[in-house]
Each structure stands twice: as C-alpha cells, then as structure tokens.
Amino acid sequence: MNDTNRALNRTVLMIVGVILLLGGGAAATAAALPAVGEVWTSSGKAVLDGLRSAADATKIGDTDLSWAVIGAAAVAIVIAVVLFVGLTTLVSRRSRTVLRSSGSQTPLGRVTITEGFAADAVKNSLAREDDVVAASVTAHTVRDEPVLHVSVTARRGADPRSVVDHVDRLMDGLAAVTGTDTAAYISVHGGLRSRFASDAPRVG
Amino acid sequence: MTTPVLRRVVRRETHSPRSVAFAVVVLIGIALALYVAVELILALAAQPALLVRPMAALESLAGLPSNAPVAAGVAGGLVAAALGLWLVILALAPGRLSKHEVDAGGRVAVVDNGVLASSLAQRVSDEIGIARDRVTVGVAHRSVDVTVRPGAGIPVDKAQVTSLADAEIASLKLARPVRTRVRIARPDDEEKAA
Numbered sequence: 025m026n027d028t029n030r031a032l033n034r035t036v037l038m039i040v041g042v043i044l045l046l047g048g049g050a051a052a053t054a055a056a057l058p059a060v061g062e063v064w065t066s067s068g069k070a071v072l073d074g075l076r077s078a079a080d081a082t083k084i085g086d087t088d089l090s091w092a093v094i095g096a097a098a099v100a101i102v103i104a105v106v107l108f109v110g111l112t113t114l115v116s117r118r119s120r121t122v123l124r125s126s127g128s129q130t131p132l133g134r135v136t137i138t139e140g141f142a143a144d145a146v147k148n149s150l151a152r153e154d155d156v157v158a159a160s161v162t163a164h165t166v167r168d169e170p171v172l173h174v175s176v177t178a179r180r181g182a183d184p185r186s187v188v189d190h191v192d193r194l195m196d197g198l199a200a201v202t203g204t205d206t207a208a209y210i211s212v213h214g215g216l217r218s219r220f221a222s223d224a225p226r227v228g
Numbered sequence: 229m230t231t232p233v234l235r236r237v238v239r240r241e242t243h244s245p246r247s248v249a250f251a252v253v254v255l256i257g258i259a260l261a262l263y264v265a266v267e268l269i270l271a272l273a274a275q276p277a278l279l280v281r282p283m284a285a286l287e288s289l290a291g292l293p294s295n296a297p298v299a300a301g302v303a304g305g306l307v308a309a310a311l312g313l314w315l316v317i318l319a320l321a322p323g324r325l326s327k328h329e330v331d332a333g334g335r336v337a338v339v340d341n342g343v344l345a346s347s348l349a350q351r352v353s354d355e356i357g358i359a360r361d362r363v364t365v366g367v368a369h370r371s372v373d374v375t376v377r378p379g380a381g382i383p384v385d386k387a388q389v390t391s392l393a394d395a396e397i398a399s400l401k402l403a404r405p406v407r408t409r410v411r412i413a414r415p416d417d418e419e420k421a422a
Contacts, residue, residue, distance in 0.1 A: 028245050028247055030240075030245050030246065032250075033245060033246045033247060033249075033250040034246055034318075034319045035319070036250055036253060036254065036319075036321040037246060037249055037250060037315045037316075037318050038315070038316060038319035040253050040257070040312070040315055040318060041312045041314070041315025041316035041317075041318070041319055042312065043232055043268075043312065044308050044309065044311050044312025044315065045312030045313050045316060046312070047305075047308060047309075047312075048304075048305045048307065048308025048309030048310070048311070048312055048419065049306060049309045050305070050394045051292065051301060051305030051308065052301065052302045052304075052305025052309060053276075053305070054292065054293045054301070054304050054305075055292065055293050055296065055298050055300075055301025055302045055304075055305060056295070056298065056301075056302050058302070060293075061293030061294065062293075064290070064292070064293050065238060065290055065291060065292075065293055065294060068286075068289065068290025068291070069290055071286070072283070072286055072287060072289070072290055075283070075286070076283075088272070088274055089272055089340065090272075093271065093272050094272065096264075096268055096282075097264075097268035097269050097272065100261045100262070100264040100265035100268065101262070101265045102262070103257070103261040104257075104261035104262045104265065107254045107257045107258045107261065108258055111251060111254045111255070111258070112255055114247055114250065114251060131272065140342070156384050166233050166236060166237055167232075167233050167236065169231075169233045170247060171233060171234070171237060173237075178343050178347075180350075181346050181347060181349070181350030181360070182343070182346075182347060182352075183347050184330065184339045184343050184344060184347055184398050184400065185330070185399055185401065188330055188332050188337045188339070189332075191332075191337075191399045192332050192333055192335060195277075196333060198285060205334075207231060207233055207234055207335070208336075209234060209237045209238070209241070209328045209335065209336050209337075209338075209339070210332055210335060210337035210338070211327075211338045211339075212337065212338070212339040212343050213340050213343065214340045214342035214343040214346065223266050
C-alpha cells in the first residue's frame, strides 16, 4: 500500500496514448491517401517556415545563435526534469507510519502500544496456525487515518475463510487490549512461498 | 461498518496502479526530451549532430508522405496508433487484479484468486475422494470453473460437485457473487481433446 497518485498515472498514459493514436493515425492516412498527404506536407512546410522565421527573428547579433532555439532547448530540459520529478513521486511516496495507540488512563498509568508490539503479537499468534506460512503487520496512513495491514501468506489449500476469521478475532483481541479499534485491512496471498512450503502437518 | 478509508484501501488493493506503464512512458519521455535538448544545443554550437539535426528531422517528417514508401508510412503510423490505443485502454480500463474481497465484519479482507482456487480444489478433492491433482479450479472475477478429471470408471456426480462447490463458495462470503461452472472431464474426452 502506498500513496502513488494513480489519477496522475492514468492521466499521463491517457495524454500520451491520445497523442500517439492521433499522430499515428494521421501519419498512416497521409501515407495511404495522396490528398491527405498533400495536407500533411503543406502544413508541415508551414510549421517549418514558421519555426525558421522565429529562429531568424530572434537571432543574437551576427552569430548563429537564436533565442528561439535556446528557448526550445531549455523547454526540453524543463520537460525532462518535470518528468523525472513525476517519476520520483512513484518511488518515494510510502505511506508507512509508526502506530502508537494510547489506552485509557488508569490509576496505574497509561498503556501505550506501538506498532511493533501489535505486529509481534499478531505474527506470533498466526505463526502457530497450520494454514499460515508467513504473516506481517504494517501500519499505514490513509487519508490521515491509521490503518493496520495484516498480510498473510496462506498454505496451499488453506481455507481463506478460517484464516480471515482468525485474523479478525486477533484484531478484536488487540482492540480490547489497546482500547482503540484501529481500522484493519487483511490480505491473504498465495504465490511462490505457499507453493514451496510443505503441506500442512496432519494429525492422526 | 466499513469506513470510506477502508473502502479506499480495498479499491487500491484490488486495482492496478498502472505504475509500470507510467514509469516506462515517463522514462522514454525523459530520454526523448534530453535527446532533443542535446541536438538543439549541438545545432546552436554548430557542432555535428549526434544523429540528425532538429530541422532536418522535422523536414523529413513533413516530407514523409512523398519520400517514404507508402507501405512503410502506413505501417509506422498504424504501429504508433496501436501503441496509443493500448495506452488509452490502460488509462481507462479498471485494471482489476485477480483478487476477491471477502466479508470480514467491520474490517476488510482481500484474498488472492489463487488462494481461493486452491482452497476450493482441496475441499472438492477431500469430499469426493478424487486425487487433488485431478481437480482443477479457476477463480475469475465473476466466475469459478471447477474441472474434475476422474480416472476411467470412477463415477463422479456432477450435481454433487456443483452443490459442494456452491456451498463452499457461499461459506467464503465473497463480496461479489460469482457463477459456478462444473465440468467432469472423462478419459475419452481427454483422448479426443489430445
């Protein structure tokens, strides 16, 4: 779970896709139909002439340098930087937090439970389950609210219903101990680890 | 009681973020932008171009219909258009991951389709006494396929398997209802298929 901006991902894909779709379609029709090809060539010439006159108009003194070309190079570099920043948001946006839940005040003091404790408690309890190969607990912040994520790798053929119910009971127990019912999200995975793990021990 | 926050978590966990496609597109974009910048600077400095001068590249693009062979122009355009269409589909399609949400009281739970399938296969195999590797279960977003391949002469009641699978699926409490399809593959069917 992370905070990757998915709307941004899809918007960028959409924009690039539409540009490619229209550009490719136009190029294909221009190549296939001579009439459209004429339009393509003449409008291309017009654009080129415009660019040339822009470059000539912004010439710096007697040199070959032109502000328009310098500007275009700067724009290209800015685009590259903006794209790079967009790319870094993809990797750096982690939503992990440290969860601290403070129980109610008692005459003896206050009980504070940290994520580490919650994680260990849930993991140790799940480790005794035959159906569970591995488990991990992490805390995340989603819309400024803490959310516990219990991730369970189930053994092959395990009943996911009983795994989910078991985790649900554990979380009830944790809520009773900490005094706050943190929102929790349970995910049950299969995959390589459960495929290579030995079969559940059989009794009898 | 599932809060909007948990709904959001489930939605994010069951749908693809499209991060890989985004990263590839953005990386190509960065490379292109940097390359264009380098060529422009080389042209400014009146140095030989790396591959092609920016103006020459634009000129050849404008002259594409008359210079390039028709087939190459059409093929190139279609390839670009197909790539664009694929990106548009990626942008608009839900991108559901192969996971099912299951009921978990006030909490939320998401289970991989593979886990659901292997659990169903195990149950069916236990109940009807057919070896586990002769039961194949596929769990999709809206349907569950159960295929049993009993050996020659071993009777299997299709109705029994169907009701068994239905009961097992009901006990999983999937958030989205699925259709069950049961198929008993007989050895002679297998031979015909082979």
